[in-house]
Amino acid sequence: MITDWTLWLEWFIKALVIIFALLIGFAYLTYYERRALARMQTRIGPNRAGPYGLLQPIADAIKLIFKEELSPAKAYKFVFFLSPILTLLPSIVIGAVIPWGATVHWFGRDINLYLADINVAVLFFAAIASVSVYGIVLAGWSSNSKYAMLGAMRSTAQMISYEVALGISLTPVILLANSMSMREIVEAQRSMWFVVYQPLGALIFWIATLAEVNRAPFDMPEAEQELTAGYHAEYSGMKFALFFMAEYQKMIIVSAILAVFFFGGYLGPGEAQYPILGPVYMFAKIMILLFVMIWVRATWPRIRYDRLMSFGWKILLPASLATVFLTAVGILMFDVAKNALWMWFIPVSSMLVFAICVIGVYQALRRLTYERV
């Protein structure tokens, strides 16, 4: 029996590692994004501070720390102070349930490469994601300014709408893994990644998380041209930096969740023999998924607000319900018929639904474009 205090020490160290990894991840994600965006726009990007501009995030941090903190005269001071913290917390809290790897033997004992393996981890993610709206709403309200308020309104409506599709698109994963524990979900993907079984589910989940973290093309709440940065318009200095940090940490977290749910998490060749490779694979998968997010931002224009809403409710929600139904049918037929071919019914049928969705969107856009009344 290992003494109690070493267990506490282990948890403490792991929590510190996760928080610092997210902090450094945030700093260098901004650098990664600026460099990648610059390349896509045939610019060079930040390259002055340090070799290849690697010290740029640190320079930015120092600048933000020494900036003057302003707060509007008519702001609700306490909430105004609280909301950046409320925005940042959920992304760190979700980090606790993500499995970064399996178990390694260090210092003569088994160390799990995750902080907590709770058996309702999927629900935990949904719960914390739903709470993360508060920071943004309260920031908009407490600033007592109309642009901030409009940004917060848009953001609330958007996040509530896309949360529905997000929650439902988690169900196929639970059905396929037959568990709500993130670790068991990863282990269930040893034979096949879930993205192969349920490509449409992965796509819906990814689109919904893009809307949840307010990334382009769903960055309505910020919309620089219309709302002058939306809900955080009145914030400056470190408070603004906290909002910024929250957005980028959420990007990292949702990429990690997507990797866990659909892309095999920490699994990869040689991982079974050398579990320490797990975090490396996880890191690589997160980097690739983050690159796709940046790529989307560089390529796609912002979607108009009414279209954003109708896309969420009329396309994503029915499609996610269809994925749940088809996954359940596939698994049921597999159980009844004991024929592995039925598992392939799931991807084929979900791709069919995807095709119907694409045709539907295309027709609707054509109608909107050519039928002037």
Add this chain to the structure above:
Amino acid sequence: MTLDLALFLVLACIAVASALGMLLSRNTVYAALYLVLNFITVAIFYLLLGAPFIAMAQITVYTGAIMVLFLFVIMLLGAENLPAPNALPWQKPLAIALAAALFAEAAYLLIVKARSLGNVLPPAEAINATENLRQLGVALFQNYLLPFEIVSILLLVAMIGAITLTKKEKGARNG
């Protein structure tokens, strides 16, 4: 056990304080925030009782969805500040009488009838959490499938009703 008790006492204080804050706050946004805090403490109570599923559902449904809608409506209507209390003359004595009756009933049940309330299972050790989840699924979708479906249809009807009530009829605009 003592750690659980200490946790419970602290949480109970927070729960009662946030409930009082919700009632006494003159600003509706603050009242809503107190209610959010209260819901979160209730969720932690469920965790203490070994019911993680209900705890997470509590946070997702009440804290995450319903209270956000509340806040949304409060902000949309700009109804942050309540007007000065304009109580009806008979309201206060009636409220005091009803509160006293409720308190007396609760005290009677707790003190006098406590022995006859039946044995309560110690929840944390009753079943481990994974089994808990499985049993919940079996109970909802096998043992009580019909009531579950009826409740679902009831909620759907309520939702459609709300949409129908708020939607203007096509002819009504011109008339």
